[in-house]
Amino acid sequence: DLEGGAPRDWRASMLQIPQLVAPGTLEEKALLPSFLYLPAPEEFPPESLALPWSRQNPGGIVGELARSHGAKVPTRLVASAKSWLSYTAVDRMSALLPWQAPPDVTRVSPVEASARYLGHLAAAWDHAHAGRGKSQAPMRTQEIVLTVPASFDAAASDLTLKAAEQAGLENVTLLEEPQAALYAWLEVAGEGFRKLLKKGDVILVVDVGGGTTDFSLIAVAEENGELQLTRLAVGDHILLGGDNMDLALAHTLQQQLNTAGKKLDSWQFISLVHGCRKAKESLFGDAALKKTPISVPGRGSGLVGGTIKTELTRELLTQVLTDGFFPETRFDQAPSTARRTGLAQIGLPYAQDPAITRHLAAFLTRQARALEQAPEAPAGVKRGAFVHPTAILFNGGVFKAGTLKDRLVQVLNTWLREDGGQPVRELQGADLDLAVARGAAYYGWTRHGHGIRIRG
Known part of the structure; x- marks a missing residue:
């Protein structure tokens, strides 16, 4: 929910999303788990699956009940649809989910599953804003910012837009999730970000989601006395999360x-x-x-x-x-x-090495070589055998476990010390669960000429 006026007049609020948490029981939650459960014909009384905007739920169950009940009947549960969108070895428009489902289950495509999640969100928005005046227009007329992994290729991005189209969303812009996380940090930091970043800084965003691990490097430069942020590099698509x-x-x-x-x-x-x-x-x-x-x-x-x-x-x-x-x-x-x-076993081509630290080392080393050969590489980016980040931003609920953040910082600082670099500092303050959503809203505001934009 984004409202903009004067350059410093904006407000972002989180829509509480109605969803089934048990048959016949609705709750509003900040997050809609990306799970779709396809019930058997007589599994639930039809009225027990009613939503505030629909007395029947023929398209399956989305959200918390899908996740909890699907754990008991996994052959009817669609999970990891976003990861399937990026899997080039299958026809992502074909009905192949749930993976390993028996013949009596009507399967859906990764695009269709994604469209149902977006359709649920659109219906929740319209229900919450019905009859509140012209400023609260239907979801299909809003400016929508959808976030995707930074490593999504053009085909996966196009399929995401296809899912949005199927859900009735018209004005859609895609934003890389690590950038969204950094936008959320910028929103929290406010004007104070200029005291926390300086020319020559390199921000490493480590985004570990449900299905993917994304690495991004953002360079901090100065132009006409103002700090500028530029997307320096993104990592390969790693199905690891x-x-x-x-x-x-x-x-x-x-x-x-x-x-x-x-x-x-x-x-x-x-x-x-x-x-x-x-x-x-x-x-x-x-x-x-x-x-x-x-x-x-x-x-x-x-x-x-x-x-x-x-x-x-x-x-x-x-x-x-x-x-x-x-x-x-x-x-x-x-x-x-x-x-x-x-x-x-679940059907996706997961990364063969689960060590996120080794994937990070490969990414930073690869980027150092790329910068050596780049004629227009940003000035002041420190590097030796690998690019030396000066700041790190974490995103993803897995980093609620402080021991995991501590371990990654410890490993990275060991590398930096051995390669003649300085310790990295953590950029703190953004919500690990909601940062991407808040950052997407902030990015939507910057598209109207406000705030600070990440270039590249």
């Missing part, structure tokens, strides 16, 4: 269950993955929690007939994510290319 972490946690718990004589079939393993995601988010969201239970539904009779119970402890969560995804590495240590078949 919260989804991989959920899989790694599920594999670890599966090994514990196997040791205890409890075997899971492939259907139950997918359910365990979704259970790990929910448990991970609970532990990230409540620092006082030490552990959270996970239940895996049974299948028929026999050994796996009953519900299987396990738990995710904070200690295990920290160990798996820190050692597996943020290990201590050297800056000249390239990502592994050994095949890891376990992480391919």
